[in-house]
Amino acid sequence: MKLTIEPLTPLIGAEIKGVDVTKINDEEFADLFQAFVDHSVLFLRNQPQMSAEQHRTFAQRFGEIHIHPAARGKPAEHPGAMKMRTNSESKVAAGNRWHSDVSCDAKPPQASILQLHQIPPLGGDTLFASLYAAYDALSDHMKVYLDGLTALHSGEEPFRHVFRFEAADKSARWPENHHPVIRRHSDSGRPALFVDREFTKSIDGLPKEEGKALLEFLFNHVERVDFQCRFRWSENAIAIWDNRCALHHAMWDYYPEERSGRRVSVVGEAPVAWHLGSDQIPTSRFAAAKLTI
Numbered sequence: 001m002k003l004t005i006e007p008l009t010p011l012i013g014a015e016i017k018g019v020d021v022t023k024i025n026d027e028e029f030a031d032l033f034q035a036f037v038d039h040s041v042l043f044l045r046n047q048p049q050m051s052a053e054q055h056r057t058f059a060q061r062f063g064e065i066h067i068h069p070a071a072r073g074k075p076a077e078h079p080g081a082m083k084m085r086t087n088s089e090s091k092v093a094a095g096n097r098w099h100s101d102v103s104c105d106a107k108p109p110q111a112s113i114l115q116l117h118q119i120p121p122l123g124g125d126t127l128f129a130s131l132y133a134a135y136d137a138l139s140d141h142m143k144v145y146l147d148g149l150t151a152l153h154s155g156e157e158p159f160r161h162v163f164r165f166e167a168a169d170k171s172a173r174w175p176e177n178h179h180p181v182i183r184r185h186s187d188s189g190r191p192a193l194f195v196d197r198e199f200t201k202s203i204d205g206l207p208k209e210e211g212k213a214l215l216e217f218l219f220n221h222v223e224r225v226d227f228q229c230r231f232r233w234s235e236n237a238i239a240i241w242d243n244r245c246a247l248h249h250a251m252w253d254y255y256p257e258e259r260s261g262r263r264v265s266v267v268g269e270a271p272v273a274w275h276l277g278s279d280q281i282p283t284s285r286f287a288a289a290k291l292t293i
Helices: 026-039 052-059 131-136 140-146 157-162 208-222 285-290
Strands: 004-007 016-017 041-044 082-084 109-118 126-130 150-154 176-180 182-184 191-193 200-201 228-231 238-242 246-250 257-266
Touching: 004 026, 016 026, 026 041, 026 238, 026 246, 041 131, 041 228, 052 109, 052 257, 126 131, 131 191, 176 182, 191 208, 200 208, 238 246
Parallel strands: 016 041
Antiparallel strands: 004 016, 041 238, 082 257, 109 238, 109 257, 126 228, 126 246, 150 176, 150 200, 182 191
């Protein structure tokens, strides 16, 4: 059966049919990756429940496995395979605030691949928002103002104080890095407004109050409903999202029911600034490889 792509909205999201991720071949993956670049987030239903090693093997097609800061330096049977579980005993729910996964890293994740094995009878949807659309919708004056700005992304508050993760080195600080506010996507060449409410803490080089006001505007802007798609999960469905150009928000509206599964993420590149006047658009490395298959 040929892989088919059904867009969810004009801006973001597509459902993929006709492929089993545990048996995907190189040509099918080239098509899947191009859809990932084109639509920012992909949804695949009716998939087999992957083992941790199958999940890692599939993720490695996208690149090197990303190890979450909370797991670094700790022994693990399947490095990078993160159990995701929220139930009646949870104090906080992972993903219950708009974010790009671990954007505080020097090389934040490129792809995140989540499969849910248990879903609540109602609720538990995940929302995704396009950072391409967020940039495109800015006024020309705001685009000029943001051009060249960088921002501090910090894991200190969410990891130490919200989730209370314990690192292997308890004396070390959680990752903090400065990234361009307008980021150039390395596969599409498009500009994306790279800020998120979870990790972006301040704008570099601006007075504190001015930077705070600007960030609040940008957070509200990137979270606009007209930039979004919404996924209603089914058992063993898979979502694959591009952290370079999409935010996500996992709704915690199913208490006291349980929602659980596993996520594996893939290392991305150090974010590079996109500047006004840039127009170079590269060809996806997987699309280019497909031409030689």
